[in-house]
Amino acid sequence: MRITQDQLIKWFQEYYQSYGVVPALNKVRDKSISCPVIHNTIVRKFGSWNNALKAAGLPLFVKPILAKEVVCCNCGEVFYKQRHRLQEGKPDFCSNSCAATYKNCHKNQGTRRSKLEDWLEEQLLKLYPELEIHFNRKDAINAELDIYIPSLNLAFELNGIFHYEPIYGAEKLASIQNNDKRKFQACLEKGIELAFINCSQQKKFKKYTSQKYLHIITSIINSKVSEEA
Known part of the structure; x- marks a missing residue:
C-alpha cells in the first residue's frame, strides 16, 4: 500500500504525542518533513525518520x-x-x-572453530570410538567447552594466543581470561576436571605441529581411563 505524505504526518504526530512531545509537522516545498526532534534535519524517506529518532534517543517508529x-x-x-x-x-x-x-x-557445534579443533575432533573420534565425546557444546556447564567426555568428567579448552596476549587490547584480554576463570569454577562445581591447553605457539595449523597437542590430550585421557578401570 502506498503511504501518502498526510498519513506519515498524522502517524508521527500521534507517535510523538505519546512520548509527551507536541511537534508541528509541516510539509515544505520539496515535499519533505522537518524533523521536530533534530530541527535542522530535513528527512524525505521513512528510514530517515528512524535515523532521526535513534539519534534523539526515542524508540524507532514502525507502523503495522x-x-x-x-x-x-x-x-x-x-x-x-x-x-x-x-x-x-x-x-x-x-x-x-x-x-x-x-x-x-x-547450537550443537561451534561456528568459529579453528582447523586445530577440527583436526583434533577427527583424531579423537578415531582413537576413542567407545567414548562419548562432546565438541563445542554448552550442555555441561551452560558455557561452551571445546572437548568434554562425560563418562570421565573430563574437559579440555584449547586456548590460542588471544587468551594470553592483548591482541585486541587489555580490556578484551581481561574479559577472555575472566571467562576462562568462570568456566574453571563452573567445572569445579560440577565435578569436572578441566584442562587448559596452551596452543598460542601454533601460528598456523600444521598436522606435525598439532601432534603435541593431541599427545597431551590423549595422555590425560589414557590416565583417566586407567584410573576408572
Missing part, C-alpha cells in the same frame, strides 16, 4: 501497515518487524543481543 507483529524467539518480547525483513521459516529477534544469545544457546 509497514510491519508485522512478531514475538522474539529469545526473550518473548512482542515487537514490529518490517515486512521486507521477514524471512519465512527463520526465527525473529528483537535485538542483535537476543539473536546472539539464542544462537549460542541452541
Whole structure:
C-alpha cells in the first residue's frame, strides 16, 4: 500500500504525542518533513525518520501497515518487524543481543572453530570410538567447552594466543581470561576436571605441529581411563 505524505504526518504526530512531545509537522516545498526532534534535519524517506529518532534517543517508529507483529524467539518480547525483513521459516529477534544469545544457546557445534579443533575432533573420534565425546557444546556447564567426555568428567579448552596476549587490547584480554576463570569454577562445581591447553605457539595449523597437542590430550585421557578401570 502506498503511504501518502498526510498519513506519515498524522502517524508521527500521534507517535510523538505519546512520548509527551507536541511537534508541528509541516510539509515544505520539496515535499519533505522537518524533523521536530533534530530541527535542522530535513528527512524525505521513512528510514530517515528512524535515523532521526535513534539519534534523539526515542524508540524507532514502525507502523503495522509497514510491519508485522512478531514475538522474539529469545526473550518473548512482542515487537514490529518490517515486512521486507521477514524471512519465512527463520526465527525473529528483537535485538542483535537476543539473536546472539539464542544462537549460542541452541547450537550443537561451534561456528568459529579453528582447523586445530577440527583436526583434533577427527583424531579423537578415531582413537576413542567407545567414548562419548562432546565438541563445542554448552550442555555441561551452560558455557561452551571445546572437548568434554562425560563418562570421565573430563574437559579440555584449547586456548590460542588471544587468551594470553592483548591482541585486541587489555580490556578484551581481561574479559577472555575472566571467562576462562568462570568456566574453571563452573567445572569445579560440577565435578569436572578441566584442562587448559596452551596452543598460542601454533601460528598456523600444521598436522606435525598439532601432534603435541593431541599427545597431551590423549595422555590425560589414557590416565583417566586407567584410573576408572
